[in-house]
Amino acid sequence: MEFLLGSYRVLDLSEETGWLCGKIFGDLGADVIKIEPVGGDPARNIGPFYRDVPDAEKSLRWFAYNTNKRGITLNIETEEGQGILRRLVETADFIIESFPPGYLDSLGLGYSRLNEINPELIMVSITPFGQSGPYKNYKATDIVAWAMGGMMYISGDPDRPPVRVSVEQACFHAASQAAAAAMIALHWKESGGEGQYIDVSVQECVNIVNFPEMYFWDAAGYLAHRSGARRHHANITQRDVWPCKDGHFGWRLFGGRLGAKTNAALVEWMDEEGMAGFLKEVKDWQTFDLGKMTQEEADKWEEHLIKFFLQHTKSEIFNRAIAKEMHISPGFTPKELLEYEQLVERGFWTQVEYPELNSAIVHPGDFCKFSETPLQRLTRAPLIGEHNEEIYEKELGFSKDETILMRERSVI
Amino acid sequence: MPSKLPLEGIKVADFSTQVVGPLTTKYLADCGAEVIKVESMYALDLIRVTIPFKDGIVHPDRSYGFPRLHTDKYGVSLDLKHPKGPEIAKRLAAWADVVIESFTPGVMKRRGLDYEEIKKVKPDIIMLSTSNQGQTGRYGTHPGWGFQTLALAGFTHFTGWADREPVGIPSAYTDYLAPQFAVIAILAAINYKRRTGKGQYIDLSQLEVGLLFLATALLDYSSNSIEQTRCGNLSSYAVPHNAYCCKGEDRWCAIAVTNKNEWKTFCQILGEPEWSKDDKFSTPLNRKRNEAELDRLVEGCTLNFTAEEVMVLMQSKGVAAGVVKSNKDMWTDPQLRHRDHWPLAPPHPVLGSLRCPLPPYKLSKTPAGIRMPGPCLGQHNEYIYSDVLGFSNEEFVKLLNEGVFK
Numbered sequence: 124m125e126f127l128l129g130s131y132r133v134l135d136l137s138e139e140t141g142w143l144c145g146k147i148f149g150d151l152g153a154d155v156i157k158i159e160p161v162g163g164d165p166a167r168n169i170g171p172f173y174r175d176v177p178d179a180e181k182s183l184r185w186f187a188y189n190t191n192k193r194g195i196t197l198n199i200e201t202e203e204g205q206g207i208l209r210r211l212v213e214t215a216d217f218i219i220e221s222f223p224p225g226y227l228d229s230l231g232l233g234y235s236r237l238n239e240i241n242p243e244l245i246m247v248s249i250t251p252f253g254q255s256g257p258y259k260n261y262k263a264t265d266i267v268a269w270a271m272g273g274m275m276y277i278s279g280d281p282d283r284p285p286v287r288v289s290v291e292q293a294c295f296h297a298a299s300q301a302a303a304a305a306m307i308a309l310h311w312k313e314s315g316g317e318g319q320y321i322d323v324s325v326q327e328c329v330n331i332v333n334f335p336e337m338y339f340w341d342a343a344g345y346l347a348h349r350s351g352a353r354r355h356h357a358n359i360t361q362r363d364v365w366p367c368k369d370g371h372f373g374w375r376l377f378g379g380r381l382g383a384k385t386n387a388a389l390v391e392w393m394d395e396e397g398m399a400g401f402l403k404e405v406k407d408w409q410t411f412d413l414g415k416m417t418q419e420e421a422d423k424w425e426e427h428l429i430k431f432f433l434q435h436t437k438s439e440i441f442n443r444a445i446a447k448e449m450h451i452s453p454g455f456t457p458k459e460l461l462e463y464e465q466l467v468e469r470g471f472w473t474q475v476e477y478p479e480l481n482s483a484i485v486h487p488g489d490f491c492k493f494s495e496t497p498l499q500r501l502t503r504a505p506l507i508g509e510h511n512e513e514i515y516e517k518e519l520g521f522s523k524d525e526t527i528l529m530r531e532r533s534v535i
Numbered sequence: 536m537p538s539k540l541p542l543e544g545i546k547v548a549d550f551s552t553q554v555v556g557p558l559t560t561k562y563l564a565d566c567g568a569e570v571i572k573v574e575s576m577y578a579l580d581l582i583r584v585t586i587p588f589k590d591g592i593v594h595p596d597r598s599y600g601f602p603r604l605h606t607d608k609y610g611v612s613l614d615l616k617h618p619k620g621p622e623i624a625k626r627l628a629a630w631a632d633v634v635i636e637s638f639t640p641g642v643m644k645r646r647g648l649d650y651e652e653i654k655k656v657k658p659d660i661i662m663l664s665t666s667n668q669g670q671t672g673r674y675g676t677h678p679g680w681g682f683q684t685l686a687l688a689g690f691t692h693f694t695g696w697a698d699r700e701p702v703g704i705p706s707a708y709t710d711y712l713a714p715q716f717a718v719i720a721i722l723a724a725i726n727y728k729r730r731t732g733k734g735q736y737i738d739l740s741q742l743e744v745g746l747l748f749l750a751t752a753l754l755d756y757s758s759n760s761i762e763q764t765r766c767g768n769l770s771s772y773a774v775p776h777n778a779y780c781c782k783g784e785d786r787w788c789a790i791a792v793t794n795k796n797e798w799k800t801f802c803q804i805l806g807e808p809e810w811s812k813d814d815k816f817s818t819p820l821n822r823k824r825n826e827a828e829l830d831r832l833v834e835g836c837t838l839n840f841t842a843e844e845v846m847v848l849m850q851s852k853g854v855a856a857g858v859v860k861s862n863k864d865m866w867t868d869p870q871l872r873h874r875d876h877w878p879l880a881p882p883h884p885v886l887g888s889l890r891c892p893l894p895p896y897k898l899s900k901t902p903a904g905i906r907m908p909g910p911c912l913g914q915h916n917e918y919i920y921s922d923v924l925g926f927s928n929e930e931f932v933k934l935l936n937e938g939v940f941k
């Protein structure tokens with residue numbers, strides 16, 4: 124079978140910030156070689172772990188974002204290691220890295236040097252703030268990138284500190300944008316261009332998520348701030364997240380044609396149960412104008428609606444929403460997602476074999492469905508140095524004795 | 536050597552509205568693709584009728600959001616419900632390499648514009664449909680906006696404090712993570728077509744793409760039956776790890792201390808207060824156990840400085856820290872300014888010059904640029920229908936009079 128990017132090779136030198144970028148290429152069928160430092164990527168030691176056992180070979184985050192890659196170890200801080208990397212670059216189409224700006228240059232492995240070896244090479248650097256500018260040497264973890272990209276200030280309860288998302292997010296925005304940028308560079312190269320260097324800033328990638336708030340300040344001088352499960356719309360603050368009997372769901376009250384169908388169906392349901400109350404006074408939802416609502420009224424509506432929602436479970440609300448085509452979606456937990464019929468029917472969940480663990484683990488599957496060229500079926504992430512022999516001996520032609528010596532010298 | 540815009544030559548007929556499709560084609564257009572946004576005054580793009588408006592006057596050409604999401608695209612109006620609408624849409628598709636749409640699944644088929652139909656006029660077309668939950672499956676046609684998908688995909692469950700209701704991410708979150716995958720999918724399909732001559736159909740589910748961003752937590756459930764939940768700003772591997780209140784009104788600095796050396800440096804920066812030597816905080820485990828107390832003590836220090844001062848103090852010694860920036864702060868952020876991330880676009884006919892975001896990547900030889908703000912409704916009808924698609928004057932006027940271009 125021919126894959127979308129079956130003829131390309133990617134060297135993935137990235138730390139966790141870039142893992143997803145390499146994985147995307149692997150899913151598209153490219154030959155992705157994950158290059159880890161000797162002993163393995165330090166981020167393998169961050170939990171959670173399979174069966175909750177801390178072990179560099181059992182990191183679930185490693186498992187999740189390094190499928191469809193081969194793995195080798197290489198100490199690029201040794202001259203010998205640098206020589207090997209340069210040899211690998213000769214046959215590579217892409218190289219992905221996420222070291223601090225200037226680090227690879229200092230090892231003689233910067234873009235200008237690698238470009239001399241392979242002018243077709245597309246090099247992608249992912250760093251917290253990019254390769255230039257006053258913050259270029261600043262460090263960032265997820266919480267710092269979320270803060271500096273503008274997403275954190277608006278998230279959380281007003282009486283507590285701003286919050287990030289409890290599962291790290293910033294690096295995935297950056298890694299997926301980096302993959303898109305690399306595809307753009309590939310298109311140009313294949314159109315008669317050449318290789319080039321791509322500079323991706325995590326801060327800028329997070330900032331895109333904050334896009335509407337950005338122009339709300341610029342155009343309307345509106346300072347967005349955090350207001351719990353509520354959001355500011357027009358002149359009022361109202362909920363995006365609503366509680367119900369056994370959890371929460373997503374819905375926003377809209378006026379006019381946008382909200383008419385949902386609002387009418389909701390009030391009809393409430394009326395069936397004798398709980399519509401003053402909401403029945405709205406005669407025409409098509410002309411219902413949220414812009415005329417005061418905050419006092421909005422609060423009264425909220426209280427009234429919540430009384431009704433607390434009588435119903437997520438699945439009751441969702442079933443009604445489906446039947447009446449209402450703009451309401453349940454707030455799922457991981458368990459509910461794994462069991463969600465829609466995802467099961469689409470074959471989204473993918474079983475990945477882990478022979479070393481005598482087990483299989485269900486992973487999220489394809490990021491898109493392609494009619495002609497299915498994505499590469501997921502194979503588990505590489506063990507530390509799993510493909511050293513394959514790459515160093517079979518491909519680069521080192522003898523067994525040489526690789527043993529290289530291992531002893533901590534080159535591989 | 537080809538042009539200096541990397542995607543020049545790619546032609547896109549864009550029937551999408553709102554955010555996912557438009558942001559996808561914005562990225563493509565800013566990189567040189569020729570994108571025609573097809574819309575109708577009878578079914579206005581939601582963003583055209585969303586606040587804020589210039590002078591508060593509600594009008595499709597006065598929304599400040601729309602032109603920023605549609606930079607570098609041409610705009611035509613076309614009523615797909617008009618008897619002749621689909622036929623014109625097919626002529627656009629025949630011109631294009633890529634068709635993109637974001638209707639509720641089933642709508643394009645009802646208009647006779649699904650992949651099978653479009654393939655008849657353009658056999659090697661690449662067509663991408665983006666929707667909340669994909670084109671198939673029992674709930675594929677359930678209507679949804681990004682802030683709903685946010686809940687559906689589990690992000691709401693994961694945002695907020697453990698002892699409180701979830702707050703969710705205040706954004707139509709999946710709308711801003713799906714577009715890059717659409718770009719990847721389209722360009723991978725173009726690459727494949729270059730080799731094989733074959734087009735194809737791409738089904739993007741915003742829910743499914745979103746789940747890639749929660750994969751670790753999903754694996755924790757699928758392999759360990761552990762149902763993770765929101766935990767405020769706690770981190771499994773960093774402590775202190777929070778946003779700390781600073782001098783001023785609602786000013787905060789995020790700080791993450793991830794290892795022994797950073798902890799030592801962090802304490803030095805704070806002037807090695809007595810408490811920092813307390814056994815309660817001597818190891819990561821002890822700091823984790825007493826994290827709430829530690830947070831209060833750290834905040835006792837940060838409150839004496841501005842958030843900017845705390846950031847600089849920390850960063851100058853190599854501790855990760857960053858001002859929790861408001862939407863106002865972002866406009867004066869020295870880093871974004873230096874990198875010209877929101878350059879000034881050429882003037883919009885109604886709104887004047889607007890700062891619009893570049894795609895968040897800098898290609899050294901073929902950088903993206905903003906050459907046009909988003910179009911007014913039907914702004915390029917004559918150019919596109921006559922000059923690009925080659926309609927005769929007579930035909931154009933006839934169709935215009937019949938009300939097809941509305």
